[in-house]
Amino acid sequence: MFARLQDVTALLGRLAVATVFLAHGLEKWDAGVSETAAGFESMGIPLPTVAAAFTILVEVVGSIAFIIGLALPLVGLGYAVVGLGATLGVHLEAGLTGQGGYELVLVLAGAGLALGFNGGRISLDHLLFWSKRKRERVGESEVQPA
Template sequence: MKRQPFNDLALAVARVVVGVIFIAHGWQKLATNGLDATSQGFAGMGVPLPTLSAGLAGTIELVGGIALLVGAFTTVAGIATALVMFGAFWFAHLGSGVFAAEGGWEVVGALGAASLALAAAGAGRFSVDGLLAQRSQRSQRDVAAPATEREHADV
Protein backbone atom coordinates (compact mmCIF):
# COMPACT_ATOMS: atom_id res chain seq x y z
CA MET A 1 0.00 0.00 0.00
CA LYS A 2 1.67 3.19 -1.20
CA ARG A 3 0.87 6.24 0.92
CA GLN A 4 3.43 8.66 -0.48
CA PRO A 5 0.99 11.43 -1.58
CA PHE A 6 -0.63 11.39 1.87
CA ASN A 7 2.78 11.39 3.60
CA ASP A 8 3.99 14.32 1.50
CA LEU A 9 0.82 16.28 2.22
CA ALA A 10 1.02 15.53 5.96
CA LEU A 11 4.66 16.65 6.07
CA ALA A 12 3.76 19.85 4.20
CA VAL A 13 0.94 20.66 6.64
CA ALA A 14 3.20 19.95 9.64
CA ARG A 15 6.01 22.08 8.20
CA VAL A 16 3.72 25.02 7.46
CA VAL A 17 2.03 25.00 10.87
CA VAL A 18 5.24 24.53 12.85
CA GLY A 19 7.08 27.01 10.64
CA VAL A 20 4.45 29.73 11.13
CA ILE A 21 4.56 29.25 14.91
CA PHE A 22 8.36 29.54 14.97
CA ILE A 23 8.28 32.60 12.68
CA ALA A 24 5.77 34.30 14.98
CA HIS A 25 7.83 33.57 18.11
CA GLY A 26 11.10 34.60 16.48
CA TRP A 27 9.55 37.83 15.20
CA GLN A 28 8.12 38.48 18.66
CA LYS A 29 11.56 38.10 20.27
CA LEU A 30 13.40 40.22 17.71
CA ALA A 31 10.88 42.86 16.63
CA THR A 32 7.61 42.98 18.56
CA ASN A 33 9.07 42.82 22.08
CA GLY A 34 12.54 43.70 20.86
CA LEU A 35 15.89 42.24 21.74
CA ASP A 36 16.31 44.38 24.87
CA ALA A 37 13.04 43.22 26.45
CA THR A 38 13.66 39.63 25.37
CA SER A 39 17.17 39.76 26.86
CA GLN A 40 15.77 41.09 30.14
CA GLY A 41 13.23 38.28 30.19
CA PHE A 42 15.97 35.72 29.52
CA ALA A 43 18.09 37.23 32.31
CA GLY A 44 15.14 36.94 34.69
CA MET A 45 14.85 33.23 33.85
CA GLY A 46 18.55 32.66 34.49
CA VAL A 47 19.49 32.03 30.87
CA PRO A 48 23.26 32.34 30.47
CA LEU A 49 24.50 35.23 28.29
CA PRO A 50 20.94 36.55 27.98
CA THR A 51 21.57 39.08 25.20
CA LEU A 52 23.41 36.56 23.03
CA SER A 53 20.93 33.80 23.91
CA ALA A 54 17.92 36.01 23.12
CA GLY A 55 19.40 36.99 19.76
CA LEU A 56 20.26 33.41 18.89
CA ALA A 57 16.90 32.04 19.99
CA GLY A 58 14.98 34.70 18.07
CA THR A 59 17.10 34.28 14.95
CA ILE A 60 16.91 30.48 15.01
CA GLU A 61 13.15 30.61 15.53
CA LEU A 62 12.66 33.15 12.72
CA VAL A 63 15.09 31.72 10.15
CA GLY A 64 14.41 28.11 11.18
CA GLY A 65 10.68 28.77 10.95
CA ILE A 66 11.05 30.14 7.43
CA ALA A 67 13.21 27.15 6.46
CA LEU A 68 10.65 24.72 7.87
CA LEU A 69 7.78 26.58 6.21
CA VAL A 70 9.30 26.22 2.73
CA GLY A 71 11.02 22.91 3.45
CA ALA A 72 14.61 24.04 2.95
CA PHE A 73 17.49 22.59 4.99
CA THR A 74 14.80 20.77 6.96
CA THR A 75 17.12 18.51 8.94
CA VAL A 76 19.29 21.41 10.12
CA ALA A 77 16.29 23.68 10.78
CA GLY A 78 14.48 20.92 12.67
CA ILE A 79 17.44 20.13 14.90
CA ALA A 80 18.20 23.83 15.55
CA THR A 81 14.60 24.68 16.50
CA ALA A 82 14.36 21.55 18.66
CA LEU A 83 17.47 22.65 20.55
CA VAL A 84 15.94 26.09 21.14
CA MET A 85 12.80 24.37 22.48
CA PHE A 86 14.94 22.25 24.78
CA GLY A 87 16.48 25.47 26.12
CA ALA A 88 13.01 26.96 26.62
CA PHE A 89 11.95 23.79 28.42
CA TRP A 90 15.04 23.81 30.63
CA PHE A 91 15.12 27.49 31.57
CA ALA A 92 11.48 28.57 31.44
CA HIS A 93 9.11 25.62 31.83
CA LEU A 94 10.77 22.74 33.68
CA GLY A 95 9.32 23.30 37.13
CA SER A 96 5.86 24.45 36.01
CA GLY A 97 4.11 21.20 35.14
CA VAL A 98 2.68 20.26 31.78
CA PHE A 99 -0.03 22.79 30.97
CA ALA A 100 0.94 25.98 29.15
CA ALA A 101 -1.74 28.01 30.94
CA GLU A 102 0.22 27.33 34.12
CA GLY A 103 3.61 28.07 32.51
CA GLY A 104 4.15 24.41 31.67
CA TRP A 105 6.10 22.76 28.89
CA GLU A 106 3.37 21.35 26.62
CA VAL A 107 3.85 23.86 23.78
CA VAL A 108 7.66 23.78 23.74
CA GLY A 109 7.49 19.99 24.07
CA ALA A 110 5.14 19.66 21.10
CA LEU A 111 7.15 22.09 18.98
CA GLY A 112 10.43 20.40 19.89
CA ALA A 113 9.06 16.94 19.11
CA ALA A 114 7.57 18.15 15.82
CA SER A 115 10.89 19.76 14.89
CA LEU A 116 12.75 16.52 15.58
CA ALA A 117 10.17 14.51 13.63
CA LEU A 118 10.55 16.82 10.62
CA ALA A 119 14.34 16.63 10.89
CA ALA A 120 14.12 12.83 10.84
CA ALA A 121 11.38 12.44 8.22
CA GLY A 122 12.50 15.19 5.88
CA ALA A 123 10.42 17.85 4.19
CA GLY A 124 8.59 15.65 1.72
CA ARG A 125 8.03 16.13 -1.97
CA PHE A 126 6.16 19.47 -1.67
CA SER A 127 9.18 21.46 -0.50
CA VAL A 128 12.39 23.13 -1.60
CA ASP A 129 14.32 20.06 -0.38
CA GLY A 130 11.96 17.82 -2.39
CA LEU A 131 12.36 19.90 -5.54
CA LEU A 132 16.15 19.83 -5.21
CA ALA A 133 16.12 16.06 -4.69
CA GLN A 134 13.96 15.57 -7.81
CA ARG A 135 16.28 17.81 -9.82
CA SER A 136 19.32 15.89 -8.56
CA GLN A 137 17.74 12.55 -9.48
CA ARG A 138 16.98 13.81 -13.00
CA SER A 139 20.58 15.03 -13.37
CA GLN A 140 21.95 11.68 -12.22
CA ARG A 141 19.70 9.86 -14.71
CA ASP A 142 20.82 12.20 -17.49
CA VAL A 143 24.48 11.56 -16.68
CA ALA A 144 23.97 7.79 -16.40
CA ALA A 145 21.89 7.49 -19.59
CA PRO A 146 24.67 8.34 -22.09
CA ALA A 147 27.00 5.78 -20.47
CA THR A 148 24.32 3.10 -20.76
CA GLU A 149 23.69 4.08 -24.37
CA ARG A 150 27.43 3.81 -25.11
CA GLU A 151 27.59 0.35 -23.57
CA HIS A 152 24.75 -0.85 -25.80
CA ALA A 153 26.32 0.75 -28.89
CA ASP A 154 29.52 -1.26 -28.35
CA VAL A 155 27.63 -4.56 -28.47
Protein backbone atom coordinates in the same frame (compact mmCIF):
# COMPACT_ATOMS: atom_id res chain seq x y z
CA MET B 1 -1.35 8.47 -4.27
CA PHE B 2 -0.16 7.64 -0.74
CA ALA B 3 3.17 9.38 -1.34
CA ARG B 4 1.35 12.56 -2.36
CA LEU B 5 -0.76 12.37 0.79
CA GLN B 6 2.39 12.00 2.88
CA ASP B 7 3.89 15.07 1.20
CA VAL B 8 0.75 17.14 1.80
CA THR B 9 0.55 16.12 5.47
CA ALA B 10 4.25 16.93 5.92
CA LEU B 11 3.61 20.37 4.42
CA LEU B 12 0.61 20.92 6.71
CA GLY B 13 2.69 19.84 9.70
CA ARG B 14 5.49 22.23 8.71
CA LEU B 15 2.98 25.06 8.35
CA ALA B 16 1.47 24.39 11.77
CA VAL B 17 4.79 24.12 13.61
CA ALA B 18 6.32 27.10 11.82
CA THR B 19 3.26 29.27 12.51
CA VAL B 20 3.57 28.76 16.27
CA PHE B 21 7.34 29.36 16.28
CA LEU B 22 6.91 32.39 14.01
CA ALA B 23 4.26 33.94 16.29
CA HIS B 24 6.58 33.63 19.29
CA GLY B 25 9.54 34.87 17.26
CA LEU B 26 7.70 37.96 16.04
CA GLU B 27 6.90 38.88 19.65
CA LYS B 28 10.62 38.69 20.43
CA TRP B 29 11.49 40.54 17.19
CA ASP B 30 9.11 43.37 18.15
CA ALA B 31 10.64 43.55 21.63
CA GLY B 32 14.16 43.53 20.20
CA VAL B 33 17.26 41.56 21.10
CA SER B 34 18.06 43.73 24.13
CA GLU B 35 14.66 43.36 25.77
CA THR B 36 14.46 39.67 24.92
CA ALA B 37 17.95 39.17 26.36
CA ALA B 38 16.92 41.00 29.54
CA GLY B 39 13.96 38.65 29.88
CA PHE B 40 16.20 35.64 29.28
CA GLU B 41 18.68 36.94 31.86
CA SER B 42 15.92 37.32 34.46
CA MET B 43 15.05 33.64 33.87
CA GLY B 44 18.67 32.62 34.40
CA ILE B 45 19.35 31.62 30.80
CA PRO B 46 23.13 31.69 30.17
CA LEU B 47 24.54 34.03 27.50
CA PRO B 48 21.20 35.83 27.26
CA THR B 49 22.13 38.11 24.33
CA VAL B 50 23.43 35.21 22.26
CA ALA B 51 20.43 33.10 23.24
CA ALA B 52 18.03 35.93 22.34
CA ALA B 53 19.60 36.55 18.93
CA PHE B 54 19.71 32.80 18.18
CA THR B 55 16.10 32.30 19.27
CA ILE B 56 14.83 35.22 17.21
CA LEU B 57 16.78 34.01 14.18
CA VAL B 58 15.44 30.46 14.47
CA GLU B 59 11.87 31.47 15.25
CA VAL B 60 11.54 34.16 12.55
CA VAL B 61 13.94 33.39 9.71
CA GLY B 62 13.90 29.65 10.40
CA SER B 63 10.11 29.54 10.38
CA ILE B 64 9.93 31.28 7.01
CA ALA B 65 12.47 28.79 5.67
CA PHE B 66 10.50 25.91 7.23
CA ILE B 67 7.30 27.03 5.53
CA ILE B 68 8.91 27.11 2.08
CA GLY B 69 10.90 23.97 2.83
CA LEU B 70 14.43 25.39 2.76
CA ALA B 71 17.22 24.05 5.01
CA LEU B 72 14.71 21.80 6.76
CA PRO B 73 17.20 19.71 8.80
CA LEU B 74 19.01 22.84 9.99
CA VAL B 75 15.79 24.55 11.05
CA GLY B 76 14.54 21.34 12.68
CA LEU B 77 17.71 21.21 14.76
CA GLY B 78 17.27 24.89 15.60
CA TYR B 79 13.71 24.23 16.78
CA ALA B 80 14.98 21.38 18.95
CA VAL B 81 17.66 23.59 20.53
CA VAL B 82 15.18 26.41 21.18
CA GLY B 83 12.70 23.92 22.62
CA LEU B 84 15.33 22.37 24.87
CA GLY B 85 16.37 25.83 26.07
CA ALA B 86 12.76 26.82 26.76
CA THR B 87 12.12 23.57 28.60
CA LEU B 88 15.22 23.77 30.78
CA GLY B 89 15.21 27.53 31.27
CA VAL B 90 11.53 28.29 31.69
CA HIS B 91 9.10 25.37 31.86
CA LEU B 92 10.80 22.46 33.63
CA GLU B 93 9.86 23.47 37.18
CA ALA B 94 6.17 23.60 36.23
CA GLY B 95 6.22 19.94 35.19
CA LEU B 96 4.94 18.32 32.04
CA THR B 97 1.32 19.50 32.20
CA GLY B 98 -0.58 22.34 33.79
CA GLN B 99 0.07 26.06 33.97
CA GLY B 100 3.48 26.78 32.41
CA GLY B 101 4.19 23.11 31.72
CA TYR B 102 6.53 22.03 28.96
CA GLU B 103 4.17 19.74 27.02
CA LEU B 104 3.62 22.21 24.15
CA VAL B 105 7.33 23.06 23.95
CA LEU B 106 8.18 19.35 23.87
CA VAL B 107 5.68 18.60 21.10
CA LEU B 108 6.74 21.59 18.99
CA ALA B 109 10.45 20.84 19.31
CA GLY B 110 9.93 17.15 18.54
CA ALA B 111 7.61 17.80 15.62
CA GLY B 112 9.97 20.44 14.24
CA LEU B 113 12.89 18.05 14.48
CA ALA B 114 10.97 15.18 12.86
CA LEU B 115 9.63 17.35 10.05
CA GLY B 116 13.06 18.85 9.54
CA PHE B 117 14.34 15.44 8.51
CA ASN B 118 11.09 14.24 6.90
CA GLY B 119 9.66 17.40 5.37
CA GLY B 120 8.20 15.84 2.26
CA ARG B 121 8.65 16.55 -1.42
CA ILE B 122 6.68 19.80 -1.37
CA SER B 123 9.74 21.78 -0.38
CA LEU B 124 12.54 23.78 -1.88
CA ASP B 125 15.02 21.32 -0.37
CA HIS B 126 13.51 18.53 -2.45
CA LEU B 127 13.32 20.66 -5.56
CA LEU B 128 16.87 21.99 -5.27
CA PHE B 129 18.78 19.07 -3.79
CA TRP B 130 16.95 15.73 -3.84
CA SER B 131 15.66 15.99 -7.40
CA LYS B 132 19.18 16.88 -8.57
CA ARG B 133 20.66 13.86 -6.78
CA LYS B 134 18.02 11.61 -8.30
CA ARG B 135 18.83 12.91 -11.81
CA GLU B 136 22.55 12.36 -11.15
CA ARG B 137 21.91 8.75 -10.04
CA VAL B 138 19.84 8.06 -13.14
CA GLY B 139 22.64 9.50 -15.29
CA GLU B 140 25.22 7.33 -13.53
CA SER B 141 23.19 4.16 -14.02
CA GLU B 142 22.88 4.86 -17.75
CA VAL B 143 26.68 4.90 -18.09
CA GLN B 144 27.73 1.26 -17.94
CA PRO B 145 31.38 0.38 -17.44
CA ALA B 146 32.87 -1.58 -20.36
